[in-house]
Amino acid sequence: MKYSSIFSMVVTIFILTGPSLAQEQARLGDLVIERPWARASIGTSRPAAAYLTIRNEGEESDTLLAVRTPLSGKAEVHAMTNDSGVMRMGPAGPVEIPAGGEVSLAPGGLHIMMMKLQAPLVKGKSIEVTLKFERAGEITITAPIYGPGATRPE
Amino acid sequence: MTPLPRMFRRAGLFALAAVLSLTAAIGLGWWQVDGPGAERAAGKAAAIPSPIGDMSFSMVDHEGAPVGPEDLLGRSSMVFFGFTFCPDVCPTTLADISGWLDDLGSDAERLNVVFISVDPERDTPEAMAEYVAAFHPQIRGWTGSPEDLAQAADAFRVTYKKVSLDDDGYTMDHTASVILFDATGKFRSTIDYHEPREIAVPKIRLALGER
Structure with missing residues (x-):
């Protein structure tokens, strides 16, 4: 009796806190996807960007192969490189998430570039982003949309 | 005791x-x-921008008014190059600049802040207006013909290059530093991409003539 009431309490707490945690963190096998966010787009003709951190708690590396979002006709992970003050951008290709390590997609480095937007990314709303990994498979996470001048998760 | x-x-x-x-x-x-x-730090840069008084180019601002280097004299200036189809570096730079201007408070009003497009093909004055409206109201957007841009970029010692993306569209590689001039148009310093506010704001204050 006592144990089952503790159990139901724990389950209740988990259910109550679960949805809000899901925004911040999602797990897929050994991978933990943390703090996803996107920047509001300015119109629909310009590409938009989304960011997140992928942590690999496993003992084998995994690789991020592809990304997609329902709002954009084409999404890719792009990398910025700073060549003595000149910023260059291009597709990053597959992104390795080393065993026990993490990869951050953040302004000025890697980002999920969303092209051919079918609708604008509106501040205050959220966007679903699907990540496809070589070993862990696919996961869809929800990223809140911050203002066009946001530079980090709020 | x-x-x-x-x-x-x-x-x-x-x-x-x-x-x-x-x-x-x-x-x-x-x-x-x-x-x-x-x-x-200055010696590391490939070349020092010309004094604004020696520059010659004409562009249009995001409200459609004709502008040129002469509009940058008389007040200190902060000039940077980018393009509005840039999803990562440009919004970050514009957001950083908006934060620096907030830090400067009323002193920011003594500063010209100009964002020059390296993508005249897509960045019409209307496109610039739509974009700068999302940031600090003091940021002006300038654009012009490819020839005017080439002249301006040369004077500011900025490089840019069109790069096609896989199947369609293109992006622009470009110098991401913010360039500071004093009120006489003399080059003072640059602020590198994503340089911390604690370094950037004192550099701007120096360009404003505060010591």
């Missing part, structure tokens, strides 16, 4: 340590911004 003087002695030591670290911080700041550190 003894605990009291010991406490004073300790307070004295703390005060001395505080004065020493403050002196060290000011010294370090001077070295980086105005001292030998600044000279070395």
